Amino acid sequence: MIRRLFFVGLIALASSCISNKRITYLQNLSDSTTYNLDEFIPFAKVDYKYILQPFDIVQIDFASSDPLLVEGFAFQRGQQQGMAIGGGGGAGSDPLYMNGYSIDEEGMVEIPRIGKVKIAGMNEEEAKNLVQEKINAFFKDDVYVRLRMAGIRYTTLGEFNSVGVQIIYKNRATIFDALANSGETSILGKKNRMFLIRQYGEGVKIHQINLNDRALLASPFYFIQPNDILYLEPMKIRQFGAADNLTASLALFGGILASVLLIVNLVTGGI
Template sequence: MKPNFWLYCILFSLLLSSCITNKDVVYLQEKGTIASDSLQIRELSKPYRVQVNDILYINVKALDEELVNIFNPVSQENTNQNQGGNSGLYFNGFTVDMHGDIKFPILGKLQVLGYTVQEIEAKVKEELLKQYFKETAQIFVTVKMAGLRYSTVGEISAGVHTLFQDRVNIIDAIANAGDIKVTGDRTDVLVIRQYPDGQKIHHIDLTDITAMKSPYYYIQPNDIIMVKPLKRKALGAGETASQTITTVASIFSVLVSTYFLVKNL
């Protein structure tokens, strides 16, 4: 009975350590890190500041529509038609160059690096009034990011994605990419973020509800979301108990066959 006993112990241990549980795959769990009588979390989201290679959509309106056509290379109609691929904005939008400038009609180069879209709106309006329009023109300037572009790699559907929203949290971004695979490690998702001085890697535990308080819960343009595999996958274990039993049984069968083959030689 001893060999069988130890075999059962080994099998049971493998099942406990190899199976992927609910704790591995459920998002935003309450892990005792906040008061149990309240699940209200204060989200941290700072205004995004424009960086090099960002593409801006800028629209100018005034009482005389003909006067503002030169400032609007991308019409609202073309913008709506290109929401699937963002190609119109790529060719006709305003790209922030390596010096942090955009080339704007009539006004020439405008420094926008490190500005929020609200600050760019105010700056463009100020320059238009100074160089081209009068106060009576009643101009109105709208500045938006030309889609929030991000990438996903690892244990998630890999690809480059664009969402036409001002704010996108990491859960929305992952859902848009098709969700993390069962074998993905949700406890340590990497967010690779671009900064003026280079890129930095940040970590966020998406199985903990306090992730909503993280400064990386809301993604930014050009973020890379990287999902590592669980150690169970790296070890080749199954995703479920039945898969693990099948794997162990197969290994055991091979070992037994090898043992008797060698013994009979």
């Protein structure tokens, strides 16, 4: 009887353990028959120039050797000063939501003294050139325009240590940049089954990503895009507790099992 309970306990504990294969990124790195650690892995042959979409936020700066020419854009300079105190990440602070130029549902941004300019459907460089063209019509090449994405906004859901809207203040970021920026995944997340929801023009697509597979480095999803949603499913072991208290849960289970075995041993020994 005692042996039976002991083996049942061992099986329960073993089934509750998490294999390294389920939590290690970019596996088979040491498999020399498949991969070489020094192997050059080219990026997937896709266009990484992000196409601006409605509801994106862009930052537009104006500069001139004559300060009087940019007085009409003075509020923009004030915004830049305000940005210095703004944070980035999932804490809910997004200074550029108020300070940047939001693209409306028709793909337009409204610029002081210029009016509405349609930039949705263009990449950063094309949009910058269009705004520069509009500015030149007024100022005859005396005002320089800089336009860029106001950071990459994406959302994390599920087994992340920080869930919510995240911001990376770069114009290009990898999936691992996104993971690090959101506090990494919890130990209970299915790293071989992460879902990426991405916007494409008039709709969205759901893609499945395997963070355990080194092939991700050459995947078209290696780089994240603005408005991506990352969802990570929990493992079934979640029923034993969250990642923070999983060890405590297993210790409690082990203690209960030891107590039961001791009581059974005392009872059977006393008979």
